[in-house]
Amino acid sequence: MDLYDLFYFGAHNILYAIYLETHPGLGNIILRSDSNGIKRINLMSYLKFIGQPLKYHEPRLMELFWNPKNLDMNYIFTTTVSMLGFLTIRCAYLSYF
Numbered sequence: 001m002d003l004y005d006l007f008y009f010g011a012h013n014i015l016y017a018i019y020l021e022t023h024p025g026l027g028n029i030i031l032r033s034d035s036n037g038i039k040r041i042n043l044m045s046y047l048k049f050i051g052q053p054l055k056y057h058e059p060r061l062m063e064l065f066w067n068p069k070n071l072d073m074n075y076i077f078t079t080t081v082s083m084l085g086f087l088t089i090r091c092a093y094l095s096y097f
Contacts (some may be wrong), residue, residue: 004090012082016075017046026073050075 020029029049032042053065053076065074072078 005086008086009083012079016078020046020049020073023073053077 017030020026021031030041030043030046031039032045034040052061053074055061064070066077
């Protein structure tokens with residue numbers, strides 16, 4: 001792992017977080033209103049959300065996150081596909097990196 005991998009992984013996480021916030025069916029995962037109605041950044045809710053696909057003991061969550069229609073919300077799936085694509089391009093076409 002080198003600097004390019006870390007940069008890509010960081011960019012992927014930022015873009016995924018933006019996608020979640022702008023997704024019409026989700027939103028308010030990172031930016032949440034506090035008791036005064038002020039929007040605040042809540043990274044714990046983001047971290048809990050990205051771990052939801054791994055909760056195998058809750059069948060409803062497994063059905064929700066591993067349903068083919070909802071794979072765009074599944075952090076594990078999107079990160080795996082994204083990293084495989086990045087590594088394929090990097091190894092095949094950008095071997096000078």
